[in-house]
Amino acid sequence: MTDALLTLEGLTKAYPGVVANDDVSFQIKPGEVHALLGENGAGKSTLVKTIYGLVKPDAGRMLLNGTPFAPANPRAARAAGVAMVFQHFSLFDALSVAENVALGMDDPPGQRQLGARIREVSEAYGLPLDPDRTVGDLSAGERQRVEIVRCLLQNPKLLIMDEPTSVLTPQEVQILFTTLRKLAAEGTSILYISHKLEEIRNLCEDATVLRLGRVVATCDPREKTARDLAEMMVGSVLHQPEREGGESGEVLLEVTGLSLPAPSDFGTPLREIGFTLRAGEVLGIGGVAGNGQDELLAALSGERPAPPGMISLRGRDVGRLRPTARRALGLLAAPEERLGHAAAPEMSLTENALLTGDVRERLSTRGFIHWGKARDFATRVIERFDVRTPGAETAAGALSGGNLQKFVIGREILQKPDVFVVNQPTWGVDASAAAAIRQALLDLAETGAGVVVISQDLDELMDIADHFTALNEGRLAPIRPARGLTIEEVGLMMGGAHDMDVADENAIAEVQA
Amino acid sequence: MDLGQINPVLLAASLMVAATPILLAAIGEMVVEKAGVLNLGVEGMMITGAVVGFAVAVNSGSPAAGFVAAALAGAGLALLFGLITQVLKSNQVATGLGLTLFGLGLSSLIGKPYEGIKAPSLGKLDIPLLSDIPVLGPVLFRHDPMVYLSLLIVLGVWAGLKYTRAGLVLRAVGENHTAAHALGYKVIRVRLAAILFGGASAGMGGAYLSLVRVPTWVEGMTAGAGWIALAIVVFASWRAGRILLGAYLFGGVSVLQLNLQAAGVAIPVEYLSMSPYLVTILVLVIISLRGNHGAPGSLGRVFHASS
Numbered sequence: 001m002t003d004a005l006l007t008l009e010g011l012t013k014a015y016p017g018v019v020a021n022d023d024v025s026f027q028i029k030p031g032e033v034h035a036l037l038g039e040n041g042a043g044k045s046t047l048v049k050t051i052y053g054l055v056k057p058d059a060g061r062m063l064l065n066g067t068p069f070a071p072a073n074p075r076a077a078r079a080a081g082v083a084m085v086f087q088h089f090s091l092f093d094a095l096s097v098a099e100n101v102a103l104g105m106d107d108p109p110g111q112r113q114l115g116a117r118i119r120e121v122s123e124a125y126g127l128p129l130d131p132d133r134t135v136g137d138l139s140a141g142e143r144q145r146v147e148i149v150r151c152l153l154q155n156p157k158l159l160i161m162d163e164p165t166s167v168l169t170p171q172e173v174q175i176l177f178t179t180l181r182k183l184a185a186e187g188t189s190i191l192y193i194s195h196k197l198e199e200i201r202n203l204c205e206d207a208t209v210l211r212l213g214r215v216v217a218t219c220d221p222r223e224k225t226a227r228d229l230a231e232m233m234v235g236s237v238l239h240q241p242e243r244e245g246g247e248s249g250e251v252l253l254e255v256t257g258l259s260l261p262a263p264s265d266f267g268t269p270l271r272e273i274g275f276t277l278r279a280g281e282v283l284g285i286g287g288v289a290g291n292g293q294d295e296l297l298a299a300l301s302g303e304r305p306a307p308p309g310m311i312s313l314r315g316r317d318v319g320r321l322r323p324t325a326r327r328a329l330g331l332l333a334a335p336e337e338r339l340g341h342a343a344a345p346e347m348s349l350t351e352n353a354l355l356t357g358d359v360r361e362r363l364s365t366r367g368f369i370h371w372g373k374a375r376d377f378a379t380r381v382i383e384r385f386d387v388r389t390p391g392a393e394t395a396a397g398a399l400s401g402g403n404l405q406k407f408v409i410g411r412e413i414l415q416k417p418d419v420f421v422v423n424q425p426t427w428g429v430d431a432s433a434a435a436a437i438r439q440a441l442l443d444l445a446e447t448g449a450g451v452v453v454i455s456q457d458l459d460e461l462m463d464i465a466d467h468f469t470a471l472n473e474g475r476l477a478p479i480r481p482a483r484g485l486t487i488e489e490v491g492l493m494m495g496g497a498h499d500m501d502v503a504d505e506n507a508i509a510e511v512q513a
Numbered sequence: 514m515d516l517g518q519i520n521p522v523l524l525a526a527s528l529m530v531a532a533t534p535i536l537l538a539a540i541g542e543m544v545v546e547k548a549g550v551l552n553l554g555v556e557g558m559m560i561t562g563a564v565v566g567f568a569v570a571v572n573s574g575s576p577a578a579g580f581v582a583a584a585l586a587g588a589g590l591a592l593l594f595g596l597i598t599q600v601l602k603s604n605q606v607a608t609g610l611g612l613t614l615f616g617l618g619l620s621s622l623i624g625k626p627y628e629g630i631k632a633p634s635l636g637k638l639d640i641p642l643l644s645d646i647p648v649l650g651p652v653l654f655r656h657d658p659m660v661y662l663s664l665l666i667v668l669g670v671w672a673g674l675k676y677t678r679a680g681l682v683l684r685a686v687g688e689n690h691t692a693a694h695a696l697g698y699k700v701i702r703v704r705l706a707a708i709l710f711g712g713a714s715a716g717m718g719g720a721y722l723s724l725v726r727v728p729t730w731v732e733g734m735t736a737g738a739g740w741i742a743l744a745i746v747v748f749a750s751w752r753a754g755r756i757l758l759g760a761y762l763f764g765g766v767s768v769l770q771l772n773l774q775a776a777g778v779a780i781p782v783e784y785l786s787m788s789p790y791l792v793t794i795l796v797l798v799i800i801s802l803r804g805n806h807g808a809p810g811s812l813g814r815v816f817h818a819s820s
Contacts, residue, residue, distance in 0.1 A: 054697075074696060091692060092693075
């Protein structure tokens with residue numbers, strides 16, 4: 001017991017109506033990379049918030065190096081040597097890198113000194129950063145570096161990482177792992193949370209699996225298959241997406257030379273994008289966030305009209321048409337941002353169903369709404385896609401991410417699109433919901449529709465796509481059949497690593513001296 | 514019409530006096546908005562400060578006591594706003610509008626017995642040597658202490674936000690309250706402090722109207738000064754330097770148009786009266802056309818601690 005860095009004993013935390021953590025106990029050894037696995041809602045976030053001092057447990061205790069550890073706030077946790085990289089970046093867009101780092105430290109040095117330290121540490125660990133740049137202008141990968149460097153500057157004993165790789169290219173992931181292994185070798189323990197099971201098998205030495213707030217298994221992930229791990233999380237046999245055939249039919253959607261200027265200072269222009277989508281085909285588009293995914297979806301859905309001659313649906317030029325007109329013709333889309341883009345959070349599921357289903361499901365006549373039909377449509381989506389909700393009158397914002405995503409996707413699929421464009425269909429969705437969504441997309445293609453899946457999850461694209469391409473700075477890489485692609489080839493299509501170097505041993509030694 | 518009546522030196526000297534109420538109110542509101550809170554009650558806090566400051570100054574004979582009381586009154590009203598919006602999580606826009614209406618009503622109630630009285634004079638701060646410089650002396654160095662205090666407050670706010678840790682935390686809270694909370698900063702406490710500062714500044718700005726600028730109590734005497742202060746904050750892109758520019762521009766045009774009216778220029782009075790508002794907003798719009806506007810990311814959003 002004494003050789004553990006952090007020991008959790010019987011941690012319990014209940015919220016009204018739900019027990020988030022129920023008698024959770026496990027240990028993290030010094031220098032160990034420990035995985036915390038579980039579906040959404042399994043209690044992972046509550047648990048790490050407890051360790052970081054944001055949540056006080058109802059019962060149970062923690063020991064850090066054998067002494068009782070009960071941080072009253074994150075400051076106390078940081079003082080004790082616990083640092084955390086958050087899932088949703090806890091960064092301030094309008095502030096500079098150095099200011100962001102200073103906010104995460106309790107006793108920051110002067111701005112100039114801090115800038116020098118940031119440069120030094122970030123370069124030593126292969127995560128170069130300019131301390132004077134405004135965070136709002138950085139790419140997702142660079143923002144994550146800011147978070148990591150902020151933690152490293154405090155020489156943490158325990159580094160908590162919540163879903164750190166969702167925005168990185170495979171090469172960047174490899175470099176991050178090299179950095180993490182190096183940290184672990186130096187004696188820093190890492191508590192690593194991820195949905196990506198292959199990564200956990202690759203990186204972690206020990207794993208604790210949570211289900212519904214309880215510890216259901218501990219194992220060495222290197223000895224298990226990804227499927228074993230997933231089934232431990234879900235507690236049942238996992239349904240793998242499967243499909244037959246994949247025969248391509250007539251051309252449904254044709255995009256030629258699609259170029260659009262960036263919609264804002266922070267956007268990406270689209271440059272000469274061209275592809276052909278046939279009936280029954282799933283086209284996977286990979287790429288790191290911020291390389292034109294949102295812009296491509298907006299151009300295809302009709303949110304931003306395109307010049308004539310660039311987008312045609314079954315031979316008809318639809319570039320100038322608005323989303324409703326494109327929907328009527330059978331081109332449907334589901335954007336990435338669930339709350340506020342794909343769905344209006346304050347409105348009920350019925351109202352949200354009406355917002356996109358109006359045209360194809362004929363939910364209104366002459367501007368008057370048929371509430372009964374709208375409710376039936378919403379209810380069909382809920383039943384068919386197993387959306388867990390009290391009913392169609394629940395506000396969209398009250399649903400968990402996975403359930404709302406199932407609703408958003410299901411709402412479009414039930415309208416029987418000819419072409420369906422979806423961005424990040426399974427982002428932040430747990431394994432079983434993700435499998436259901438992927439299967440639904442495959443089933444849709446099976447019925448003869450064309451599906452464009454834009455995603456940053458490469459495993460997902462490899463699972464379901466017939467053809468693969470990637471967006472890099474608004475350009476589309478040449479389209480290749482998905483079967484037989486190696487992860488290295490995919491990484492190169494995505495633009496490779498963005499100026500990251502593998503951590504430099506000597507520089508690290510210097511920094512620590 | 515006799516433009517020769519207008520003395521440019523006197524005009525420039527009265528510019529600073531005319532601008533001070535709005536400068537105080539705007540710089541206070543800027544701090545509030547930098548912390549992510551939109552308080553539309555500036556007008557109400559100003560006029561409450563005006564009447565309370567006036568009443569205390571008349572009864573005690575001390576204008577300084579009047580300013581202190583005005584700051585406290587403005588902060589008191591702001592505290593009400595802070596409790597309702599930060600603790601009870603009400604909508605900031607509706608609450609701020611309510612605060613303005615409440616302040617206008619409250620001030621006319623308190624002010625009834627004080628109508629038609631003249632305020633005790635604050636006195637000028639004749640800075641030796643400097644005030645004897647020709648032209649610059651009367652323009653810059655023969656004002657009352659509040660003019661210089663307001664400039665010090667602007668300087669302090671600028672430096673405080675830019676160079677101190679407290680200022681950094683305040684900006685962080687206004688930029689992204691969820692992240693600030695996750696890092697362990699007390700979002701609501703920071704915001705309440707900012708709201709109190711904004712209220713005190715607005716209260717002092719109001720008192721400057723009733724004690725120095727006019728100097729008497731007239732019902733509804735702020736006449737939209739609080740609203741122009743709010744507009745200046747937005748068009749100044751939340752920057753202290755531009756707020757100073759905007760307020761002095763507004764003060765300058767106000768004084769100029771009064772002089773033009775007195776000189777009998779053949780422009781309808783209504784146009785002259787609206788000119789300060791038009792010119793100020795026009796100039797600041799042109800300045801803010803380019804570049805980043807920098808509205809705080811969490812401005813006006815209600816903060817719910819998630820745990």
